[in-house]
Amino acid sequence: MIIPVLIMSAMGILFGLGLAFASKIFKVDTDPKVEKILSALPGANCGACGKAGCAGLAEAIARGDASLTSCPAGGDEVVGKIAEILGVDKCSVARKVARVGCGGGNNAKDKFLYQGVKTCAAANLIAGGQKACSFGCLGFGDCVVICPFDAIHMNEDGIPVTDIEKCAACGKCVSACPKNIISIEDASEKYYIKCLSRDKANIVKNACKVGCIGCKICEKLSKGAFIVENNLSKLDYSKLSDATPLKLCVEKCPTKCIIEAT
CATH class of the missing domain: 1.10.15.40 (Electron transport complex subunit B, putative Fe-S cluster)
Known part of the structure; x- marks a missing residue:
C-alpha cells in the first residue's frame, strides 16, 4: 500500500514543479x-x-x-x-444622461389588448405594439431591466424615468428600446420635448393626451429657439439666449409635452 502512495506523491511533486516551471517560462508581463x-x-x-x-x-x-x-x-x-x-493633464467631460422622449404611458390609448410576453421587444413584434401612437413607449420596462446602474424606473404613468444622479449614459437603455425613444443627451440641457410623434395634430390628439400637436406656440414665444418641423417641436440650444422665456413655453404648452428636467 505504501508504494502506490509514494508513487502518487512523487508524481504530484513532479507535476507541481512542472507547472511552476511552466508558469515562469510562459509568464506574460502586464503593464x-x-x-x-x-x-x-x-x-x-x-x-x-x-x-x-x-x-x-x-x-x-x-x-x-x-x-x-x-x-x-x-x-x-x-x-x-x-x-x-x-501623468497627463485632465480633460473635462460634458456629463450626459439618458432622456426618454415619450410621456404617454397611461395618457396614451391602446389600439388593442396585448396579452403576450410582457416585454417591449415582444410587444413591438405585434403590429408595432399595443399603443395607438406608433412612436410611443410600450411601457414594459426593457430599459429598466437592462440598466446596470439602477438608474431607470417606471413612474405612476407607466413611463420610464431616468434618475439623473445615477445615470452613467452607458447607452444600454438606448439599445434595448425597440421604439427608439431613448437618447443620450447633455445633462446641462434641462429642457426637452417629451414626445417624438411626427403625426398630424388630429392623429396625436386621438392617440395621446400629452403628445406634441405642432401648435407652434413655443416657436412664437421663444422667437425661434423652438422649431416645429414635421409636426414636432424641437429645441435648438444654439439659439437660446438669456431672454428666451423657457419657463413660459413650458407653462403655455397646451399638452404639457415640454419638460424641465429636475
Missing part, C-alpha cells in the same frame, strides 16, 4: 498601469466604450489606443483618476 486604470474604472462592464469590458478598455488606454474619456459611465471623476495614473 502595471493596466491594473491601476482598471481599478479606477467603474467595473460595470457595460460595453458603452465599445470594448468587451472594463479590462479591455484599461488595456487600450494604457496602450494609447483609447482616450481618457472613453468611459461614458465614469465621468469627470474617472477621467481625473486615469489622468493622474498616466
